[in-house]
Amino acid sequence: MTHTEPDARFPFPVTTVPTRCRRRPALFDLSFGDLGGDTKKTAQHRLEQARQACSSCPVVTECLRWALVNKPLTREGVFAGTTPGQRNALRRRLADRLGPEWIDVLAARDQARRERAETAHNTPLSVPQARVVRLDRELNGPMHLPPPLTAEEQRLNRNRLTAGLKAA
Numbered sequence: 511m512t513h514t515e516p517d518a519r520f521p522f523p524v525t526t527v528p529t530r531c532r533r534r535p536a537l538f539d540l541s542f543g544d545l546g547g548d549t550k551k552t553a554q555h556r557l558e559q560a561r562q563a564c565s566s567c568p569v570v571t572e573c574l575r576w577a578l579v580n581k582p583l584t585r586e587g588v589f590a591g592t593t594p595g596q597r598n599a600l601r602r603r604l605a606d607r608l609g610p611e612w613i614d615v616l617a618a619r620d621q622a623r624r625e626r627a628e629t630a631h632n633t634p635l636s637v638p639q640a641r642v643v644r645l646d647r648e649l650n651g652p653m654h655l656p657p658p659l660t661a662e663e664q665r666l667n668r669n670r671l672t673a674g675l676k677a678a
């Protein structure tokens with residue numbers, strides 16, 4: 511991997527919902543070292559707007575992860591509502607917790623998770639497990655899925671996830 515290519519182990523999250531940074535990239539293109547023509551107040555206002563946009567983005571957690579592991583590509587600008595300085599602080603915390611090779615550690619964990627999911631998907635239920643499932647269906651009827659989360663609930667969940675990642 512060269513230093514200008516994204517780490518292929520962490521694909522940028524895709525969503526069918528057009529993200530605000532795609533629709534309005536200028537808002538996220540903040541240069542914090544050199545504010546150019548922006549006054550500090552204007553830059554702060556744009557940062558707040560970008561943060562607000564990210565807070566309702568369906569891929570905010572994955573976006574933050576992508577930005578953290580791809581430092582050479584995210585030295586400037588707002589990603590998942592964070593500034594470059596905040597991302598550096600998060601990287602330091604990850605390095606403290608997981609060691610200097612924390613990106614490799616995260617990649618290995620992702621790989622192990624994918625393999626476990628694949629194994630679970632391909633492993634048929636044992637006879638006792640299948641009996642329990644059948645019995646449950648007979649006694650309780652078909653499973654009723656809870657109603658989909660509201661936008662507000664999704665936002666709260668995302669905030670919790672992001673806070674968890676920050677605390678990681």
Ligand code: SF4
Binds near residue numbers: 530567568570591
């Ligand atoms: S969270 Fe990431 S993908 Fe979503 S709007 Fe913000 S910068 Fe764009």
